[in-house]
Amino acid sequence: MARIGVFICHCGENIARTVDCAAVAAAAAKMPGVVHSADYKYMCSDPGQQMIRQAIAEKKLTGAVVGACSPRMHEPTFRRAAAEAGLNPYLLEMANLREHCSWVHEDRAAATAKAIDLVRVMVEKVKRNRSLYPIRVPIEPTALVVGGGIAGIQAALDIAGGGKKVILVERGPSIGGHMARLSETFPTLDCSQCILTPRMVEAASHPNITLMTYSEVEAVEGFVGNFQVTIRRKAKYVDWSKCTGCGDCWAKCPARKIPSEFDARLGARTAIYRPFPQAVPNKPVIDREHCIMLTKGKCGACAKACQRGAVNFKDQDELVKVKVGAVVLATGFDLWDHSAYGEYGAGKFADVIDGFQFERLASASGPTGGEIRRPSDGQVPRTVVFIQCCGSRDEKVGKAYCSKICCMYTAKHGMLYKHKVHDGRAIVFYMDIRAAGKGYEEFIRRAVEADGVEYVRGRVSRIYRRTDGKLIVRGADTLAGRAVTVEADMVVLADAVVPRSGGEKLAQLFGVGYDTDGFYSEAHPKLRPVETAAAGVFLAGACQSPKDIPDSVAQASAAAAKVLGLFARPELEREPVVARVNENTCVHCRACIQACPYGAVEDHEIRDRKGHLVRTVARVNEGLCQGCGTCVAICRSGCIDLEGFTDEQVFSEIATLE
Amino acid sequence: MSKSAASKLAEHVRRATGVDVAECYQCGKCTAGCPMARWMDVVPSQIMRLVQIGDDEAAARLLSSAAIWVCAGCLTCTQRCPKKLDPAAVIDALRELSYQQGKVPASQRKVLAFHKAFLKVVEKAGRMSEIPLTALYKMTSGDLVSDVTLAPRMLVRGKLPLVPKVVRNRRQMKRIFAACRKGDRL
Amino acid sequence: MTPLGYYPGCSDHGSGRELGMSVHALARLAGVELKEIEDWNCCGATAAHNLSHDLAVALPYRVLALAEAQGLAEILTPCAACFSRLKGTVVRLARSADLAARMRQVTGLEYRGPLRIINVVEFVNRLLAGGLKDKLAAPLAGLKVATYYGCLLSRGENIIEGDDAENPASMTPAVKAAGAQVVPWNFATECCGGGFSMSFTDAVVDLSEQILADARAAGADCIVTGCPMCHSNLDMRQLTINSRGRGPYDVPVLYLTELVGLAAGLGPKELGLDCHFVDAMRLLSRAEPRPA
Incomplete structure (x- = not known):
């Protein structure tokens, strides 16, 4: 006989506000098979869990239903409590009275009635539950880090420092990411390259780190602890085992006018190139879209110049398969394209630039050697206007969210400009100043008070270029209550931070969710900020939301800690929600084997004692099965069931609603 | 979800225009692009703010402001509002309210006189004609001297028709004006 | 061919008469019949819009109802200000059944709609596409034109289908077809002061001067517009x-x-080129008939 206990949680006010919890508990007490029913303000708290443990022990419960929040939130909590009291954890089920009921309804009576239904459904289900045991699988203790910016580098170094192997994959020819392009960093104004490049070198030379630059993730199979990842190593056309990085090749390359990605299109590069002098690895690749030899079939100047014979025009992309136990996604960000703003010149004015372009102008290694000279004519601008929230906080043309980093880097830009052009004017148009970091507010005040950066509160409506080259900026000073017109020589737009291109495809490969703006979704916004809904896949840096360097590094270290925590275990416990074939009724039609997206259903030969083949059936490999249910649906003889969600359980849930 | 209580003025504006001023986050882009802002005593972003506040003081300041009459209705604010709001429509609604309540400031009597003269001519004739409009405007606004030199030049160019064109079905025009009249005001 | 409905607007007989004259001349040349809406009334312009929202819809409503009763489906409204009122009314009526019911009551007239309202730019583009392009015999080679859209041809529901509110270009094909050249400039969509010509002349003078100054700086020989209000502010x-x-x-x-x-x-x-305040006749020397 079933002896079921029901526990209704108020979730503070969250459930109790719209659901009469005591009435639900009272109704549950009368349901067939229920021998215990109670309600409590916070069932997930220690006293709440104690109520469950006590009831299991005293009433000798054979199953339990907790009516509370989503099982995604607290199922592990309550199942642990059940296990502690000696009840198999899979004999406890949750009825979601919060997300599925109280949060989405207003009518108290109707919501209470629905809550009672939800509990009854689970009571019927749990009567048919059977004890299950977690599946144990071995872990491959190697991590894959995708993205070689500061977040990826930090995560790789921390994991490698913990004694585990790391494969660091980077799409571009060098690691370093956006940070390598920055001039100086807020709020301390230390030189970006000076603090970054040693870490780049460390990552490249670390014995536990395998660097794969100019490479992209192509395909992903497997699951936490045992991913098989296919990586496309793009043809470099340079044999790096021979190349010394001497530079003879790019000195001779005739394709010299290719806009440099590193210099934000303000400088040029050759077709055979390394992105910047401090690149890691410090060896060139050939950009096949611009190489004259590869596009037109003649040239070969670099090959002639190379004394080591390292240039190989016949190089091919290569697909490499690696086995890893965990993944850190650190794919970073791009700047939103402000050409969508017709009123700011639709991207057509040379002297209306973005933040990265200003960084390159201010950088000692940049195209102007660190002098602020405007792109159109190389003149030093006497008045520079900085516009914050360009594309951020704009539901009409841009993005609704705040890009978080622009307030700080714009203050830094104003400061750097004033340090370099003492008698120039730096005018910042802003909506709000968001400087909530250590030393950040002080930094903003320093820009205003010590360096004389002029702050004007208001958005800019329009920028146009007068025939004399002046950029006319029409803004507002909402504090003074008037419109303001500035004649500027250069305008810097703090474009919104958007996820790096290609991010959505990568997320789909790994089964990671992303929001409408393309930022990767963490498993829980507060309590699981570096995990994703895909077990074993972690997040670091701006791919999850706009972040500055300190935040990116902190999250990267957190992701590394999660990876190391995972690798610290000898094997992995997985939920036993897997498919099981009834081998007595299986007719071996193989439909399930073909349908399984994970390759988890295999042929299994049943032999007698003498080893003679009796018949062949389908069998599910528990280590591979993800419990998706595809085989259950496709099985013509109805002999596959999903543990924890059997047909019998589901039909009884439905039947009880009638 | 229930919305927070909006002011009476904000509620009136929402009903008249569909604009919920609570959505305005005071970025100032409307003010920044307004060609008339320099002649306004309350700039567009402040107009939105005062509607948000909407108490008696704010309403009094708004309805007797010159700004709502200085607005040229060019829609630049509406075109560029990053919150997809329609400040021009909000100002429209305030203007009508200001006129209904007799709060149009003295400084705007020329603008008001022009609009009223225009509608008077249309009410009587069904169509606008330059001579009756100018004559009526000059009489009611007291603005007698401006543009006197233009008239002969317009006449020469055929731009001052001496015989105004009129609508035949004047009863219909009368009915429309009567139906739209609120109290003694249009 | 079915005639195109025609709403002249009040300025057609007076301050904006060149517009109507040139529209008719082009229509004749292209063989398009324009049928004036009988007994049309003023759209209410800015005045009705400012003082009474009901009147601002009721006046155009009567025009629409008359046009519909007279069997017209499409109405050319060359004046950009009238266009804005008429099209705005069509859009508002289609959006709100309440408003439509109230207007039926106010006017005692029936309008089912929606009628299609086209402005002067759409009209010209349509004539050109319909064969007028081949009849352009005297191209204005080398003439530099600043195309001026103002507010009423670029923003809100007045925007010409497919055009860009910030950088409109719907007049460009016509200017190019005329053999002239569009100069890039900054004030194509800036406001000229609109209806304030008489009541707030100072503002009109300031705003219109900026437009003229920028057109001149851009090297334009002339400004081209589609709005009688803009025209009078910039010309007169x-x-x-x-x-x-x-x-x-x-x-x-x-x-x-x-x-x-x-x-x-x-x-x-x-x-109507001789009706302008600023001599436009001199542009004639540019229009040399194409050598045979």
């Missing part, structure tokens, strides 16, 4: 601007229909 008020010691400016301001008419070899008086 150019005299006021000059009389106040600014400028002096001497920038001819043409309607798009006049420009295309010139390129088609139509007579200047037929187009």
Whole structure:
């Protein structure tokens, strides 16, 4: 006989506000098979869990239903409590009275009635539950880090420092990411390259780190602890085992006018190139879209110049398969394209630039050697206007969210400009100043008070270029209550931070969710900020939301800690929600084997004692099965069931609603 | 979800225009692009703010402001509002309210006189004609001297028709004006 | 061919008469019949819009109801201000059944709708596509034109389908077809002061002067527009601007229909070119008939 206990949680006010919890508990007490029913303000708290443990022990419960929040939130909590009291954890089920009921309804009576239904459904289900045991699988203790910016580098170094192997994959020819392009960093104004490049070198030379630059993730199979990842190593056309990085090749390359990605299109590069002098690895690749030899079939100047014979025009992309136990996604960000703003010149004015372009102008290694000279004519601008929230906080043309980093880097830009052009004017148009970091507010005040950066509160409506080259900026000073017109020589737009291109495809490969703006979704916004809904896949840096360097590094270290925590275990416990074939009724039609997206259903030969083949059936490999249910649906003889969600359980849930 | 209580003025504006001023986050882009802002005593972003506040003081300041009459209705604010709001429509609604309540400031009597003269001519004739409009405007606004030199030049160019064109079905025009009249005001 | 409904607007007989003249001249040349809405009334313009929202819809409503009763499906409204009122009313009525019911009551007239309202730019583009392009015999080679859209041809529901509110280009094909050249400039969509010509002349003078100054700086020989209000502010008020010691400016301001008419070899008086305040006749020397 079933002896079921029901526990209704108020979730503070969250459930109790719209659901009469005591009435639900009272109704549950009368349901067939229920021998215990109670309600409590916070069932997930220690006293709440104690109520469950006590009831299991005293009433000798054979199953339990907790009516509370989503099982995604607290199922592990309550199942642990059940296990502690000696009840198999899979004999406890949750009825979601919060997300599925109280949060989405207003009518108290109707919501209470629905809550009672939800509990009854689970009571019927749990009567048919059977004890299950977690599946144990071995872990491959190697991590894959995708993205070689500061977040990826930090995560790789921390994991490698913990004694585990790391494969660091980077799409571009060098690691370093956006940070390598920055001039100086807020709020301390230390030189970006000076603090970054040693870490780049460390990552490249670390014995536990395998660097794969100019490479992209192509395909992903497997699951936490045992991913098989296919990586496309793009043809470099340079044999790096021979190349010394001497530079003879790019000195001779005739394709010299290719806009440099590193210099934000303000400088040029050759077709055979390394992105910047401090690149890691410090060896060139050939950009096949611009190489004259590869596009037109003649040239070969670099090959002639190379004394080591390292240039190989016949190089091919290569697909490499690696086995890893965990993944850190650190794919970073791009700047939103402000050409969508017709009123700011639709991207057509040379002297209306973005933040990265200003960084390159201010950088000692940049195209102007660190002098602020405007792109159109190389003149030093006497008045520079900085516009914050360009594309951020704009539901009409841009993005609704705040890009978080622009307030700080714009203050830094104003400061750097004033340090370099003492008698120039730096005018910042802003909506709000968001400087909530250590030393950040002080930094903003320093820009205003010590360096004389002029702050004007208001958005800019329009920028146009007068025939004399002046950029006319029409803004507002909402504090003074008037419109303001500035004649500027250069305008810097703090474009919104958007996820790096290609991010959505990568997320789909790994089964990671992303929001409408393309930022990767963490498993829980507060309590699981570096995990994703895909077990074993972690997040670091701006791919999850706009972040500055300190935040990116902190999250990267957190992701590394999660990876190391995972690798610290000898094997992995997985939920036993897997498919099981009834081998007595299986007719071996193989439909399930073909349908399984994970390759988890295999042929299994049943032999007698003498080893003679009796018949062949389908069998599910528990280590591979993800419990998706595809085989259950496709099985013509109805002999596959999903543990924890059997047909019998589901039909009884439905039947009880009638 | 229930919305927070909006002011009476904000509620009136929402009903008249569909604009919920609570959505305005005071970025100032409307003010920044307004060609008339320099002649306004309350700039567009402040107009939105005062509607948000909407108490008696704010309403009094708004309805007797010159700004709502200085607005040229060019829609630049509406075109560029990053919150997809329609400040021009909000100002429209305030203007009508200001006129209904007799709060149009003295400084705007020329603008008001022009609009009223225009509608008077249309009410009587069904169509606008330059001579009756100018004559009526000059009489009611007291603005007698401006543009006197233009008239002969317009006449020469055929731009001052001496015989105004009129609508035949004047009863219909009368009915429309009567139906739209609120109290003694249009 | 079914005739195109025609709503002249009040300025057609007076201050904006060149527009109507040139529209008719082009229509004749293209063989398009314009059928004036019988007994049409004023759309209410800015005045009704400012003082009574009901009246601002009721006046255009009567026009729409008359047009519909007279069997017209499409109405050309060359005046950009009237266009804005008529099209705005069509849009609002389609959006709100309540408003439609109230207007039926106010006017005692029935309008089911929706009628299609087209403006002067759409009209010209349609004529060109329909064969007028081949009749442009006297291209205005080398003429530099600043196309001026103002508010009523670029923003809100007035925007021409497919055009970009910040960088409109719907007049460009017509200017190019006329053999002239569009100069890049900054004030194509800036406001001229609109209906404030009489009641707030100072503002109109300031705003219109900026437009003239930028057109001149951009090297334009003339400004082309589609709005009688803009035209009067830029053309007639150019005299006021000059009389106040600014400028002096001497920038001819043409309607798009006049420009295309010139390129088609139509007579200047037929187009109303002699009615301008700033001499536009001199542009004639540019319109040389194409050598056979």
